[in-house]
Amino acid sequence: MINSHLHRKFYSLNVPCVHVSSDSIISQRDILRILSAAIIETIRHIHSLNSLKFYKEIGWIPNDSELSARPPELRQALRLKGGGHKRICYPEPPLYTDEADWHQLIGIEAFTPLWNASEKDCLVQQRIGISISEIQADGFSVNHMHSDHLIRLAQDLARHLLARSATLIYGGDLRPDGFTEFILDEAAILKERLHGSQPKVENHLAWPLYVSAPEIVSWRAKYSEVMKTVQHKIPDDIVADVTESIFLPPNSTQNCYIWSRCLTEMRQQSIESSTIRICAGGKLWGYKGKMPGVLEEIVLAIDLQKPVFLLGAFGGVVGSVCNLLLDEGDQEPLTDEWQFSHNTGYSDMQRFAKANGQDCKYSLVVERLKQLNISELASRCGLTLDEYVRIMRSPFIDECIYLILKGLKALS
Incomplete structure (x- = not known):
């Protein structure tokens, strides 16, 4: 059985992480690191989605594709597939076989605007x-x-x-x-x-x-x-x-x-x-x-x-x-x-x-x-x-x- 810490880690592989020691009170430097990471990731997330929406509008991405601001996680992919969606487009760079072999197993196609495994x-x-x-x-x-x-x-x-x-x-x-x-x-x-x-x-x-x-x-x-x-x-x-x-x-x-x-x-x-x-x-x-x-x-x-x-x-x-x-x-x-x-x-x-x-x-x-x-x-x-x-x-x-x-x- 996977403990809760590893379980959360498994489903957050593509999310930036900031490590803070639990041995002492959190410092001002650590607070700034957390805030900086959160702000940068928020900007990246919004920019990525807006870029993908634009690419979809001009025909780079098929209309039946769902958009994700980061490579899809397993739970996210299963949820989208349950809603009838089988194609997910995420930002560059692409994942390769060693990271994405599970996509085919659950029957979804995950790709970037510039890369599809069929090419x-x-x-x-x-x-x-x-x-x-x-x-x-x-x-x-x-x-x-x-x-x-x-x-x-x-x-x-x-x-x-x-x-x-x-x-x-x-x-x-x-x-x-x-x-x-x-x-x-x-x-x-x-x-x-x-x-x-x-x-x-x-x-x-x-x-x-x-x-x-x-x-x-x-x-x-x-x-x-x-x-x-x-x-x-x-x-x-x-x-x-x-x-x-x-x-x-x-x-x-x-x-x-x-x-x-x-x-x-x-x-x-x-x-x-x-x-x-x-x-x-x-x-x-x-x-x-x-x-x-x-x-x-x-x-x-x-x-x-x-x-x-x-x-x-x-x-x-x-x-x-x-x-x-x-x-x-x-x-x-x-x-x-x-x-x-x-x-x-x-x-x-x-x-x-x-x-x-x-x-x-x-x-x-x-x-x-x-x-x-x-x-x-x-x-x-x-x-x-x-x-x-x-x-x-x-x-x-x-x-x-x-x-x-x-x-x-x-x-x-």
Whole structure:
């Protein structure tokens, strides 16, 4: 027999708890902790229900579904089923099999606005390139959102794509707390919960990034069960200028040029191997290639006629590209003058690259982008024009992921 304490605990698994010791009189600090938790949970509860009601109104959630501000508990599910309701929608993130196997046993369907177990393998044929990287902080003067918002986008997107059996392709970034690590942490959690077997994340590395220090070797070993590392060769036109087994620091004009050539080679091949590209954020300065990395990936993907989702509201390179396509906002970063003034040594590297026929001409990049037809980009991504423009402008992560998944399912 379950005692009353455990009984209450079993039916409150998804409710925040505050532990207060019974050995002494409750302190003012404990009172404040309880009040803070109660206020935050009340706000979350109201916001979650209002969001679900809105999602139901616009067709994300079937009309015959009941709404719950948290994942359903057993008693709640039995009560709803007794009233003739068999579908319950609750907020993100979703529960997985180890937490929700009892749903099927009692005959209910519990899901979130973005996840239903029936979609588990719907993207198994897709190799999705993720072009998401950090943006420089601007003190909220332009972008009006914290940089952590982009991290959450990368994590949530990775979780939803991997849960549908897609393969994710990402390039570089082996730093602790870098975007590769955020994505791999989601993959590791998902692998454990869904009992997956094969790595579903490919991390593509340009030379000399895989000529690694011991701590990077250890870092890669940590994620070996979920990450497949693809090491790209040095381009033929520069291979005679380097020693492959020795790391080359980007500390001179020639070395920076070599880095740019290797990064371009890696991006070209990784994009060729992908079926779709999803782009958000991206540094506008402080990069190592011939142009901002995410910008180069956008241009290469478009030239290869890959479906490209552009999430512009998160700022950075993709924000500037969306401003250009929509003819609004700041487009100045996509000029030679702006890039030369914001990147020390970049003009020297460009002159060196020009002598080898490998420089970046921003005027040509802008002209190429301006030739794009947004309706054609939308159709290529399985979306209507209105939906694609919405994804270019929306700062709401759930909406962006919903539209991406809608497009991917249409393509699949």
